[in-house]
Amino acid sequence: MNKGKERQIPPSVVRRLTRYLAILQELRSRRTPWVSSSELADWLGLTSSTVRQDLTHVNFRGISRKGYDVEGLAATLAKTLGADTTWSVAVVGAGNLGRALALHEEFARRGFHIKGVFDSDPAKIGRRIGSFRVMDALTLPRFVHEKKIDIGIIAVPSQAAQQVADLLIAGRIRGLLNLTQTHIIAPKKVPIVATRIVSSLQELAHLIKRRHSL
Amino acid sequence: MNKGKERQIPPSVVRRLTRYLAILQELRSRRTPWVSSSELADWLGLTSSTVRQDLTHVNFRGISRKGYDVEGLAATLAKTLGADTTWSVAVVGAGNLGRALALHEEFARRGFHIKGVFDSDPAKIGRRIGSFRVMDALTLPRFVHEKKIDIGIIAVPSQAAQQVADLLIAGRIRGLLNLTQTHIIAPKKVPIVATRIVSSLQELAHLIKRRHSL
DNA sequence: TAGATTGTTAATCGATTAACAATC
DNA sequence: TAGATTGTTAATCGATTAACAATC
Numbered sequence: 001m002n003k004g005k006e007r008q009i010p011p012s013v014v015r016r017l018t019r020y021l022a023i024l025q026e027l028r029s030r031r032t033p034w035v036s037s038s039e040l041a042d043w044l045g046l047t048s049s050t051v052r053q054d055l056t057h058v059n060f061r062g063i064s065r066k067g068y069d070v071e072g073l074a075a076t077l078a079k080t081l082g083a084d085t086t087w088s089v090a091v092v093g094a095g096n097l098g099r100a101l102a103l104h105e106e107f108a109r110r111g112f113h114i115k116g117v118f119d120s121d122p123a124k125i126g127r128r129i130g131s132f133r134v135m136d137a138l139t140l141p142r143f144v145h146e147k148k149i150d151i152g153i154i155a156v157p158s159q160a161a162q163q164v165a166d167l168l169i170a171g172r173i174r175g176l177l178n179l180t181q182t183h184i185i186a187p188k189k190v191p192i193v194a195t196r197i198v199s200s201l202q203e204l205a206h207l208i209k210r211r212h213s214l
Numbered sequence: 215m216n217k218g219k220e221r222q223i224p225p226s227v228v229r230r231l232t233r234y235l236a237i238l239q240e241l242r243s244r245r246t247p248w249v250s251s252s253e254l255a256d257w258l259g260l261t262s263s264t265v266r267q268d269l270t271h272v273n274f275r276g277i278s279r280k281g282y283d284v285e286g287l288a289a290t291l292a293k294t295l296g297a298d299t300t301w302s303v304a305v306v307g308a309g310n311l312g313r314a315l316a317l318h319e320e321f322a323r324r325g326f327h328i329k330g331v332f333d334s335d336p337a338k339i340g341r342r343i344g345s346f347r348v349m350d351a352l353t354l355p356r357f358v359h360e361k362k363i364d365i366g367i368i369a370v371p372s373q374a375a376q377q378v379a380d381l382l383i384a385g386r387i388r389g390l391l392n393l394t395q396t397h398i399i400a401p402k403k404v405p406i407v408a409t410r411i412v413s414s415l416q417e418l419a420h421l422i423k424r425r426h427s428l
Numbered sequence: 429t430a431g432a433t434t435g436t437t438a439a440t441c442g443a444t445t446a447a448c449a450a451t452c
Numbered sequence: 453t454a455g456a457t458t459g460t461t462a463a464t465c466g467a468t469t470a471a472c473a474a475t476c
Contacts, residue, residue: 008424009420011417014417014420014421015413015417017420018410018412018413018416018417019397019413021416022395022396022412022413023397043397044397045397080420081416081417081419081420082416082419082420082422082423083416083419085419087415087419095314096313096314096315096317096318097314097318099310099314100309100310100311100313100314101310101411103310104310104311106412107412107415110412110415110416111419112412112415112419150422151415151418151419151422174422174425175418175419175421175422176418177411177414177415177418179411181236182236183233183237183257183258183259189425191418191421191422191425192418193414193415193417193418193421194414195409195410195411195414196232196409197315197391197393197409198232198236198320198321198324198326199229199232199233199236200391200407200408200409201301201321201324201326201365201391201407202232202235202295202296202297202324203225203228203229203232203295203407204365204389204390204391204405204406204407205295205296205297205299205301205325205326205365205389206223206228206231206294206295206296207228207389207405207407208296208364208365208388208389208405209296210222211388211403211405
């Protein structure tokens with residue numbers, strides 16, 4: 001039943017697989033039939049060795065002298081990443097960021113379907129955001145459970161992050177995307193991925209400073 | 215003039231330094247005077263070895279039996295990361311995401327001051343977003359140059375990303391934060407940091423799938 | 429003083445790159 | 453066929469962890 005030995009892909013590799021997939025989807029829409037490891041590498045600022053090494057984690061073989069079949073590799077990567085199925089998502093936080101996420105059509109195009117938007121601020125509960133009506137965060141556990149929500153996106157102020165995570169976890173959420181600065185604690189069963197915009201800006205500020213002091 | 219040998223901090227370390235700083239600022243506001251490497255490690259899911267190793271890159275010593283002075287370490291980290299100065303920022307893209315960023319007060323609190331919001335869609339140019347009036351993206355080179363903008367945040371649709379980056383670069387931008395899925399090419403002089411929300415969701419989807427197929 | 433925690437060196441682990449035979 | 457590109461093994465590089473003497 002299990003396809004092979006391609007289990008347990010390291011996080012750094014998974015991250016790059018998402019990048020390959022984005023490019024392959026682009027190439028597919030341009031009807032480019034083949035792509036080589038060195039082309040992929042050049043576009044992403046990697047070495048072709050890294051690309052080929054990465055692709056050993058995935059059940060798809062290239063062809064000498066031609067490279068990889070764009071269509072087939074895209075399909076295989078999508079499957080590996082779970083991008084071939086649809087995921088139900090709850091957005092928590094109806095501030096500017098939550099609003100933007102709820103209205104962002106790209107998520108649905110990529111298979112991440114937002115099913116509800118939540119907040120704990122009474123002033124925000126009941127408001128409309130696109131086709132959504134903001135719901136009380138306290139109803140999250142039931143909502144997540146009943147609607148079989150897979151993923152919770154946390155876009156609340158930092159102080160509320162853990163609280164909101166606990167509500168999602170109580171509803172048996174399967175994974176969390178943490179957009180706050182705070183570190184969230186969850187049972188090992190519940191994977192968390194974090195993207196911190198402020199941290200990224202600080203990282204960038206550091207790089208700029210460094211350039212200048214060379 | 216140069217403080218010591220603490221040049222060229224690896225990216226993985228820089229990323230963690232931003233996390234330490236966030237915690238230290240929190241502790242400072244709670245008037246906690248000291249913190250140990252193992253406390254920091256526990257909060258972030260690291261080992262105390264990693265924390266101490268990371269802090270060797272920074273010009274600050276702890277004290278045996280007490281740990282690190284919160285106030286002093288926070289100041290040193292802020293300086294290393296450039297979080298002690300203010301940065302001028304241009305947001306490009308006046309869609310939902312750009313709007314959210316422009317209205318997000320936290321950036322200013324962290325020293326990243328948004329000076330203008332841009333778009334190339336005529337329907338968006340001239341609109342108000344908070345206290346901003348959306349400007350034509352074609353005016354970016356002059357604006358960046360004249361207002362001495364340090365950082366450009368790219369929040370446009372993927373197809374427009376490189377174009378917009380080129381305009382920022384033409385104005386001699388010092389660094390870019392890329393919020394699109396696309397890989398942006400820039401001269402080595404211009405550091406780029408990317409945060410891809412869709413990639414993060416895909417990474418999460420993969421982790422969820424993996425848990426379930428154990 | 430006794431003991432907790434640092435800074436640092438050495439050991440381990442993992443990820444990236446190089447190299448090249450296999451192959452289309 | 454000749455030559456470009458793969459898959460894979462080995463070498464290198466870098467990052468994390470372990471260990472422990474120094475020290476407050």
